[in-house]
Amino acid sequence: MNAIELPITGMTCANCANTIERVLRATPGIASAAVNFAGERASVMFDPAQVSPAQIIERVRSAGYDVPLAHVELPVVGMTCANCANTIERVVKKLPGVAAANVNLASERASVDYLPGTASIAEIVAAIRKAGYDVPTQAATAGQASPLEVERAARRAEIADRRRRLIVGLLFALPAFALSMSRDLGLLAALFGPNFAPMTGAMAGHSMPEHIAINWILFALALPVQLYTGWPYYRHGYQALRNGAPNMDVLVALGSSVAFGYSAWVVLSRSGEHVYFETSAMILALISVGKYLEARAKGRTGAAIERLLGLTPKTARVLRRRADAEGVADEEVEMPIAQIAIGDVIVARPGERIAADGVVIAGHSAVDESMVTGESVPRDKQPGDPVIAGTLNKEGVLRYEAARIGQDTLLAQIVRLVEQAQGSKAPIQTLADRISAVFVPAVLFIAALTFAAWLLLSGDFQRAMINAVAVLVIACPCALGLATPTAIMVGMGKGAELGILFKNGAVLEQAAKIGVVAFDKTGTLTQGKPAVAEVIGFADATPESALALAASAERNSEHPLAQAVVAAAEARRLPIAPAERFQALPGRGVTAIVANGATPAGTHHLVAVGNLRLMQAQGVAVDGQAAQAVARLQAEGQTVMLIAVDGALGGAIGLMDTPRPEAQAGVAELRRRGIHTVMLTGDNAAAAQAVARAVGMDEYIAEVLPADKAAKIAALQATGRGKVAMVGDGINDAPALAQADLGIAIGAGTDVAIEAASVTLMRNDLRGVAQALDLARLTVRGIRQNLFWAFFYNVLLIPVAALGIFQQYGPILAAGAMAFSSLFVIGNSLRLRRAQV
Structure with missing residues (x-):
């Protein structure tokens, strides 16, 4: 099974995420799919033998959503006929992460859409060259778009589109609302007199009644809002219905179109009844305000991961050998980070970031690792010390050899872990998901019930309609969908900044x-670095001979206590003999056959070094003076290692680990x-x-x-x-x-x-x-607050809308309340960024 992370745009509520999950899970070859609405990402496990990343992307797009891709244009050398172009297209499309490839024989260029992080320019170029064609070196080494850059571009485009539609909506909706309010409050008659009747003759050839003329003005103001500002809601609403999963867009589109449609019928039929153009326009405008602010705020929930992704420099100074008349010398060559290879020697000057995980081979400096490890104090680096990609060189010049590059660095690993964690669902979200799945159908039913009840009880069609519209618009599945993932994203990001x-x-x-x-x-x-504090020899053994025997037996062990014994023997310059038949006994110690060096030439001894359990297993008695010495060492807080030679107790070593x-x-x-x-x-x-x-x-x-x-x-x-x-x-x-x-x-x-x-x-x-525990508690508390608000909001305000308490302005107030509910949830989650833990 392979895993892939897809950025997704176009989601407006939790039901959109559920729709994408359902569509992906129904695809043969996909084992699991989890979509995070707040993070706008999908995590998919799939069998590459049955389905490709390009097909997964196509499934997302078929559901009415989009996956931002990077685009590259590559010159191709060596094509002679149309079949060459077809061959290149075929081999490039087979690459994981390539969504589309088009090769133009006449211009000799290949246009490729690919998913950064899954496919790369280098892989595309390699495939073209393997097929027998070539890409000029300059084009092949061009800078590649990172997943972060692609997602940022997609988010900027989405926010810009929402802003344009919002501006148009407000430019027309606010005058419509002002005109409608002025008419209803009698302000027009007060300002222009009782005979105010604009638009005379030009439209109908004779004077037009005041209320009908105003209705035409309102129609002209509301129409652009409906067609331009409202278009995304209609498009996504249609796609949601086609997928059998009605979402928030369906509620908004239905609510605004009912108000607009009824009002248009009144105008066209010249019935003279009250119209609700300002209602349809303000619904779309206010909800667009909320969605615009929500899109900007959602971008901030992932700010921590963006900061981590931005730590890796785009270029690095790599040492390359240059031969000329004066001889061979190293020169610094600045190159894109993607071209660094393992084993390259990289130079980091003061103020520059480390480009790859590696080991210092020359120079001394202090490196700030706070953004990766959370450690606030810069760490001194000298030859032999490791360096981490993304950390900041503060003082001297360092030369280091690259050991891990690109997606294999510790920073990349941290980013992957945090992204996966942010995209995961907490068990507490299960209830919200279950409610979201039936929320929209339930709201549609309540709206229909509201309309029928008001019509039967009052006989007032307009009031029944406007109350039903208020129910449709005030219901907010978005708050439910955002409650958990936004808090998780911010909490995980805060943790990453703290090194958690x-x-x-x-x-x-x-x-x-x-x-x-x-x-x-x-x-x-x-500390994990115990040191020998005392050595005691029993019988004829001296402390030195006992320590030498123990070190000889322990030299092949990786245990910290064993390493401390060997270090102590080396510090005292004691002979450490070779050992055979070494055996490590977890939780007890070691045994080995020790020959030469520490013992008389030609002799071999079975040496056992470990705790009392090992001595008992070896049949070695620990009593009398030896038992008293062991008890004294233990009382002083020392860890005691006993030494047995050929079945007899030979000594004891006391170690301290502070x-x-x-x-x-x-x-x-x-x-x-x-x-x-x-x-x-x-x-x-x-x-x-x-x-x-x-x-x-x-x-x-x-x-x-x-x-x-x-x-x-x-x-x-x-x-x-x-x-x-x-x-x-x-x-x-x-x-x-x-x-x-x-x-x-x-x-x-x-x-x-x-x-x-x-x-x-x-x-x-x-x-x-x-x-870590404090951060977890704060995050879970934020989730519970968000869920309480989302449930409380809908449980309280849907009945208020159904009862028609705010009368004809109910839908407008409902739209404002709906926009505010999502912003409250996101704002509450963002408070975690400022939390002190």
Whole structure:
């Protein structure tokens, strides 16, 4: 299965998103489709053997919506006949992400529409060249439109179109409303006298009654609004009905057209009855005001992701070898970012952004990584240190070798994760989706019922009609559709700015319910870099010989404790012998056959290094003086590694791993919020107690094997204190992270951690745990406020409209209320951008 993210334009309410989902899911080869109305994106999983991205785009367009595409014109060399053009078209159209390709033999140009991020100019050029033709190098290396640029262009075009239609609507609707109000309030007669009768003779050859003349003026003012401002609602409404999924456009189009149609019949029949041209015009104008402001506000909900996307520079200075009469030398060549290759050496001057993930090979500088990791203090970089694409070089000149480029960089990975998370649905949205699916049919039924009831009870056709129109216009499925996705988009974006990455909307909702946070000790609560504090030799062994034997056995281990033992032996310049038959025993230690170096030449010893459980398994007794020494080390908070040589106890090593500087503050923040904190560790009880006391932990569980951590998490879940979060490194704690209701990987800038954890904290700071939970709670609270408003608005105001409380101005007030309801939801969501967490 392949995944594709499609930007979509033309959606006006949540029902539009549901329609697109239904159309896509009905397409053979599409496994799943999720459409985010607020984010204007579709996430699709599909089988490329059955359906192509171009066909998926066509399905979206067949439903009445659009997918913004990039366009490129490429000169093609080598064509000799029409068949050449057909061949190029065929091979280019086969590329994933190419929606259309047209090759003109006469002009020798290929015109291609493609989806940025799925297809690229380089891939198109490669396909043309593989078919036996060529594209000039200058054209082939032209700058490519990024997905961000294409979406920005589409959004700007949409906003510009809404603005034009809004201006036209207001230019004609406001005079129509003013004229109608003046007539109804008697202001025209007061100003021009009782015999005011404009438009005499010219239209009918004789004087025209005042009210009929005014009706013709209103008709002339309302017609442009209906045809131009209202056209998108009619077009989308028709497409929605054709798809069997009536939406907001149907309600607006029906409401305005009923008022306009009835009024047009009155004018053309010269019946002289009251007309409602100003009503139809103001409905469209006011709703267009709301939609215009909504389009602008929705753009701000994705501002954080746009800032992330804008971090990567468009060009980079790459070192290239140049040979001339004076010899071979490196020169800096500025080239588009798309042309950088792995292994290229790139130069970053002060004030320039890093173009690719890589490793510094020359230079010293401080790099600001705040926009990617949330770390506010610039980090010093020197040869051997990693650099991240999108970060800002502050001081010196750096030369670094590109290791990951384009879509493989950490920044691109973060952007993908945030986009996917913003496009996901939270469980709380399920109810809103179910209501949205039946909302419009229900409103149509209520409007019909309103019309019938008023007509039967009052016999007043005009009042029955105007109240029914008010019901159609005041109902707002948009607020329901925007309630959850706008809050999720803003919350996820805020998190990305703080270096907090949520996997999806369900994770965000789960994080808001956390009552217990469990921490792994080593590397999470502590520095993760234990150091040897004391070495004791038993029997005939000296501390030096015991340490040398332990280091010889541990040299092949990746465990932090093992690395600390080896480092201590190397620092003391002790001989480290080669080891054979090395075996790592998770949660216990290691065994190995050690020969030479640390032992007399020609001898071999079975060395076991680990905890008391390993000694028991090896049949090694730990008693008497040895037991007392071990107890003393443990009481001091040291982790004890015992050394057995050929089945006899040979020594003990005490190691200390100091807590992180911010660990106490991070735990205190959680406890202040009423969250129960627990530490899980494989250490003995004394060492665990020392660390737990130092960081202020509520509870600790010692001597836990890695395989048993998941069971301990399950036990915590059964206590009834609430949902349980597990904080670990994202790799070694995978079972526990999976068992927890919420898995949090801290300071893990690795692919595995970002993909595996529910929440990833890019900043290596435990205070980020409380930040993440606070942000989740604020976001979920915003969602609930939005949903309450959306439900309250519709439940309260639809009956008000049906009862005709505002009489003939009901539809106009309804249109204004409808526009305001969506803006309230978006505005409430945008407040999260200013939230302090």
